[in-house]
Amino acid sequence: MAEFLFADDSTAVLQGWQAPGALDLNAAFLRAGGWALPRTEAFPDATRLKERLQELAASVRSNGKLGLDLRGLRGGTEGVLAAAREAGVAFLLHTADLSPAMQSLLGVNVPRMVAVENEDEANLARAQGASAFLAPADKVQSLNHHGLPILAIAENSAQARQGMEAGAFGFQPRSPALLDETSIPEFTSRLMYGLGEANEMLLRKGPGTMPRLRIRNLDLSYPIQQGGMGVGVSWEGLAGAVAREGCVGLVSAIGTGYHPSARTARRFGRPDGTMSLNPPAALDTILRAALERAEGHGAVGVNILCAIEGYEATVRAAVASGAQMIVSGAGLPLALPDYVGDADVALVPIVSSARALSVICKQWQRKYNRLPDAVVLEGPESGGHQGFSPEQCVDPAFTVENLLPSVLAERDKWGDFPVLVAGGVWDRADILRFMALGASGVQMGTRFIGTFECDAHSNFKETILKAEADDIVLMKSPVGMPARGVRTALQSRMKQAPRPRFAA
Ligand SMILES: Cc1cc2nc3c(=O)[nH]c(=O)nc-3n(C[C@H](O)[C@H](O)[C@H](O)COP(=O)(O)O)c2cc1C
Known part of the structure; x- marks a missing residue:
C-alpha cells in the first residue's frame, strides 16, 4: 500500500470541490499547505479577481500553492493573466484544447498544469509546454512516459491509491469524504484547524447532505x-x-x-x-x-x-x-x-x-x-x-x-x-x-x-x-x-x- 496513505507531507493535495455556504475553502487549503484552486469563472472582472488572488496569496503556508483554474474562462484572457501574475499565482490550470482567445496563455511565464484525459490531449499539452498534467487516476500509468509530473484525480479512495501507486506526485480528492478515507490525517487536521466547529461541519458536509x-x-x-x-x-x-x-x-x-x-x-x-x-x-x-x-x-x-x-x-x-x-x-x-x-x-x-x-x-x-x-x-x-x-x-x-x-x-x-x-x-x-x-x-x-x-x-x-x-x-x-x-x-x-x- 502506498506510503501516502499515512500522512506523507510531501503529497500534494489539490482542492477538488467548492465549499458550501460561506466557507472560504481556498484559504483553508492554503493555510493547510494544500494547493488551492479558485476558479476564474466565478469572477465577473479582472480587478475583483486580482483582489481575491492577492488576499489568498497572503494565506499560503509551507508547501501550499495558489493555483488558478482557467477552465470555463470566456474571454478577457489578458486581464486574467495579468491579475494572476501580479498576485504571484504559482500555477495555472487549463484544458489542452484552447480557444483562439486563450492562445496567449501559452506565452505566459507561470507554470501551467493541463487537464488531460488521453494520449492525444497529453501530446498536445506537452507540445504547448505544459509543466504538469492533471489526469484521471487510471490514466496516470499510461501517461508517465511523457516525463511530466502528474496529479491524479480521485473520485474515491481506491482511485487515490491507484494514482499514487502509479507515480502521481499528489492527488485531487473530488469530495471532502476522501479527506478521511485516504487517511491523510495531518493534512486533514491542518485543514480543519482554525476553521471552528461550524465551518468544520460545513466542510465535511460537502456534496451529499441533501438526498441525491x-x-x-x-x-x-x-x-x-x-x-x-x-x-x-x-x-x-x-x-x-x-x-x-x-x-x-x-x-x-x-x-x-x-x-x-x-x-x-x-x-x-x-x-x-x-x-x-x-x-x-x-x-x-x-x-x-x-x-x-x-x-x-x-x-x-x-x-x-x-x-x-x-x-x-x-x-x-x-x-x-x-x-x-x-x-x-x-x-x-x-x-x-x-x-x-x-x-x-x-x-x-x-x-x-x-x-x-x-x-x-x-x-x-x-x-x-x-x-x-x-x-x-x-x-x-x-x-x-x-x-x-x-x-x-x-x-x-x-x-x-x-x-x-x-x-x-x-x-x-x-x-x-x-x-x-x-x-x-x-x-x-x-x-x-x-x-x-x-x-x-x-x-x-x-x-x-x-x-x-x-x-x-x-x-x-x-x-x-x-x-x-x-x-x-x-x-x-x-x-x-x-x-x-x-x-x-x-x-x-x-x-x-x-x-x-x-x-x-
Ligand atoms: C426568464 C425565464 C425564462 C423561461 N423560459 C422557459 C422556457 O423557455 N421553457 C420552459 O419550459 N420554461 C421556461 N421558464 C421556466 C423555468 O424553466 C422554471 O420552470 C421556472 O423558472 C421555475 O420557477 P422559478 O422561476 O420560481 O424558480 C422560464 C423562466 C424564466 C424566469
Missing part, C-alpha cells in the same frame, strides 16, 4: 434541476456551471439563432424564418460547450417547448448533439419518445396537473412502451409563462403544494419516477419543504438568473437583482399568455399602445 437524485441512469449530487430559460438566459454558461456542481443544467433550445455562434439569415438584425430562429447547428454548439463545461459532472439537458416551430427537428438535433435529458412543456410532448427513439436520453415532461401527466403516461405507454424518466410539476409561482389561466394563477387550489398530492398519486399509478417541483423554489428550506411533501427534487429558474454564469444580458440580471417582492407581477407576455415577471417600463408602454405585430 436519480433520473434514469443519471446520478446527481443534489436534487436540483436548473430550468431551461429562453431566450438566451440558460445556454452553455449557466447549464454547464450548474451541471458541473452535480445538478441538472438545462440549455434552452428556443431562439438559438440569437446565439453569437449562429450563422443564420438575419433581417433587421434578427433571425429570419424558423430555421434561422432555432438552427440545429447553434444548438449543437451550445450543447457541446455546456457538456464540456460540466466536465462529466451532473447532467446537461435541453429544454424544448412543444409549441416551437420545428419541435421534432429540434428534439432530433438535441439527441444527435449529446443531450442527456430532454425537458418539454408548453403543451403535451405526446410524440417525444418517437423522436428520441432508442437513444439513452432521459425524457422529462413539464405538467401543471395530474390529468396532464395521466394523458402523457397513457399515450407513451400505449404507443412507445415507455414512461417519463421524471416529471416536473410547475406551479403558478414560477417565473416566465404560466400553464394556468390568470384566475387560476391566484386561486389557492392551484398552488404547487395543493397540486402535488394528486400528481404524486398519478405517478404512483404508473411507476416510481421522480416528481420535481417548480415555481417559487428559492432556497434550501424550500427544497427540503417540497421534499418533505413527497417531491424527489426541484426545478429552479429565477434564482439562477442573477449569477455571473447566467447567459442573460447584464441589464436583465440587474433588473432581477434589484426587484423587490412588489415588483413581481402577473402580466400578459408579448405573445399574449399569462406570465410572471418584473414590472418594468415595458409593461406600461405595452398597456398604452397596441403591441407590435409579429408579421414579417
Whole structure:
C-alpha cells in the first residue's frame, strides 16, 4: 500500500470541490499547505479577481500553492493573466484544447498544469509546454512516459491509491469524504484547524447532505434541476456551471439563432424564418460547450417547448448533439419518445396537473412502451409563462403544494419516477419543504438568473437583482399568455399602445 496513505507531507493535495455556504475553502487549503484552486469563472472582472488572488496569496503556508483554474474562462484572457501574475499565482490550470482567445496563455511565464484525459490531449499539452498534467487516476500509468509530473484525480479512495501507486506526485480528492478515507490525517487536521466547529461541519458536509437524485441512469449530487430559460438566459454558461456542481443544467433550445455562434439569415438584425430562429447547428454548439463545461459532472439537458416551430427537428438535433435529458412543456410532448427513439436520453415532461401527466403516461405507454424518466410539476409561482389561466394563477387550489398530492398519486399509478417541483423554489428550506411533501427534487429558474454564469444580458440580471417582492407581477407576455415577471417600463408602454405585430 502506498506510503501516502499515512500522512506523507510531501503529497500534494489539490482542492477538488467548492465549499458550501460561506466557507472560504481556498484559504483553508492554503493555510493547510494544500494547493488551492479558485476558479476564474466565478469572477465577473479582472480587478475583483486580482483582489481575491492577492488576499489568498497572503494565506499560503509551507508547501501550499495558489493555483488558478482557467477552465470555463470566456474571454478577457489578458486581464486574467495579468491579475494572476501580479498576485504571484504559482500555477495555472487549463484544458489542452484552447480557444483562439486563450492562445496567449501559452506565452505566459507561470507554470501551467493541463487537464488531460488521453494520449492525444497529453501530446498536445506537452507540445504547448505544459509543466504538469492533471489526469484521471487510471490514466496516470499510461501517461508517465511523457516525463511530466502528474496529479491524479480521485473520485474515491481506491482511485487515490491507484494514482499514487502509479507515480502521481499528489492527488485531487473530488469530495471532502476522501479527506478521511485516504487517511491523510495531518493534512486533514491542518485543514480543519482554525476553521471552528461550524465551518468544520460545513466542510465535511460537502456534496451529499441533501438526498441525491436519480433520473434514469443519471446520478446527481443534489436534487436540483436548473430550468431551461429562453431566450438566451440558460445556454452553455449557466447549464454547464450548474451541471458541473452535480445538478441538472438545462440549455434552452428556443431562439438559438440569437446565439453569437449562429450563422443564420438575419433581417433587421434578427433571425429570419424558423430555421434561422432555432438552427440545429447553434444548438449543437451550445450543447457541446455546456457538456464540456460540466466536465462529466451532473447532467446537461435541453429544454424544448412543444409549441416551437420545428419541435421534432429540434428534439432530433438535441439527441444527435449529446443531450442527456430532454425537458418539454408548453403543451403535451405526446410524440417525444418517437423522436428520441432508442437513444439513452432521459425524457422529462413539464405538467401543471395530474390529468396532464395521466394523458402523457397513457399515450407513451400505449404507443412507445415507455414512461417519463421524471416529471416536473410547475406551479403558478414560477417565473416566465404560466400553464394556468390568470384566475387560476391566484386561486389557492392551484398552488404547487395543493397540486402535488394528486400528481404524486398519478405517478404512483404508473411507476416510481421522480416528481420535481417548480415555481417559487428559492432556497434550501424550500427544497427540503417540497421534499418533505413527497417531491424527489426541484426545478429552479429565477434564482439562477442573477449569477455571473447566467447567459442573460447584464441589464436583465440587474433588473432581477434589484426587484423587490412588489415588483413581481402577473402580466400578459408579448405573445399574449399569462406570465410572471418584473414590472418594468415595458409593461406600461405595452398597456398604452397596441403591441407590435409579429408579421414579417
Ligand atoms: C426568464 C425565464 C425564462 C423561461 N423560459 C422557459 C422556457 O423557455 N421553457 C420552459 O419550459 N420554461 C421556461 N421558464 C421556466 C423555468 O424553466 C422554471 O420552470 C421556472 O423558472 C421555475 O420557477 P422559478 O422561476 O420560481 O424558480 C422560464 C423562466 C424564466 C424566469
